[in-house]
Amino acid sequence: xxxxxxxxxxxxxxxxxxAARDIAxxxxxxxxxxxxxxxxxxxxxLIGKKQVMRSWRAILANPQSPAIVCRTPKARVxxxxxxxxxxxxxxxxxxxxxxxxVHEGGRWRLIHHQAGVAPPPQDLPKALEVVVQ
Amino acid sequence: xxxxxxxxxxxxxxxxxxAARDIAxxxxxxxxxxxxxxxxxxxxxLIGKKQVMRSWRAILANPQSPAIVCRTPKARVxxxxxxxxxxxxxxxxxxxxxxxxVHEGGRWRLIHHQAGVAPPPQDLPKALEVVVQ
Numbered sequence: 001x002x003x004x005x006x007x008x009x010x011x012x013x014x015x016x017x018x019a020a021r022d023i024a025x026x027x028x029x030x031x032x033x034x035x036x037x038x039x040x041x042x043x044x045x046l047i048g049k050k051q052v053m054r055s056w057r058a059i060l061a062n063p064q065s066p067a068i069v070c071r072t073p074k075a076r077v078x079x080x081x082x083x084x085x086x087x088x089x090x091x092x093x094x095x096x097x098x099x100x101x102v103h104e105g106g107r108w109r110l111i112h113h114q115a116g117v118a119p120p121p122q123d124l125p126k127a128l129e130v131v132v133q
Numbered sequence: 134x135x136x137x138x139x140x141x142x143x144x145x146x147x148x149x150x151x152a153a154r155d156i157a158x159x160x161x162x163x164x165x166x167x168x169x170x171x172x173x174x175x176x177x178x179l180i181g182k183k184q185v186m187r188s189w190r191a192i193l194a195n196p197q198s199p200a201i202v203c204r205t206p207k208a209r210v211x212x213x214x215x216x217x218x219x220x221x222x223x224x225x226x227x228x229x230x231x232x233x234x235v236h237e238g239g240r241w242r243l244i245h246h247q248a249g250v251a252p253p254p255q256d257l258p259k260a261l262e263v264v265v266q
Contacts, residue, residue, distance in 0.1 A: 042251065080211065098172070098233075116174065122177065
């Protein structure tokens with residue numbers, strides 16, 4: 001399996017944890033580095049694992065949180081750092097995300113996430129969909 | 134000068150080119166890699182230098198484009214890859230940006246930019262401001 005595929009696998013694990021509201025899995029996906037950052041749509045950046053995980057606990061604990069589907073992820077690997085661009089479909093709304101991963105302890109872990117409002121993808125090839133839910 | 138400072142310098146050069154409407158400088162700031170990506174607020178991702186530079190030519194050629202100021206940039210360096218989070222102030226609107234750089238040909242060059250709407254920064258310490266214009 002190429003590093004790109006492993007990065008896409010880590011990215012899929014992030015959205016699987018998100019969709020499954022699995023806070024333990026979400027904690028495993030994020031790196032242990034001090035400098036983690038996370039920008040939820042329209043919000044200021046959260047810095048450090050404590051702040052970032054607090055936000056995920058609130059999101060995942062909310063039974064009103066809508067389902068999320070990751071669409072057309074594309075990975076780019078630059079040595080021990082990689083990033084994925086993908087759409088996030090939340091009901092009829094689309095966001096676009098930048099997810100940055102580092103190779104840490106033999107696997108790819110998330111160090112930064114930014115999601116912002118975007119138009120729907122023009123083409124949504126079935127073969128590239130990662131339908132999480 | 135530390136690598137973090139050099140990354141912040143490259144980030145400042147990006148906003149200086151933006152504010153000065155300097156398309157040649159903007160072209161130098163972006164990497165030569167095929168896989169460049171750029172996400173303007175609310176827009177789909179642009180892929181490859183040709184698409185990315187076409188968008189910048191349109192933005193920089195527009196005399197109605199408002200002034201932009203980069204605020205409170207923070208750099209994180211992971212080997213030959215680095216990323217900067219910063220606010221972009223465009224008149225009274227704030228965006229937040231993720232700018233990813235690679236070390237290429239002895240300097241830091243941009244390979245990815247995503248900007249999205251954000252609330253104003255809560256604290257704007259004068260010492261950290263990079264006022265481009």
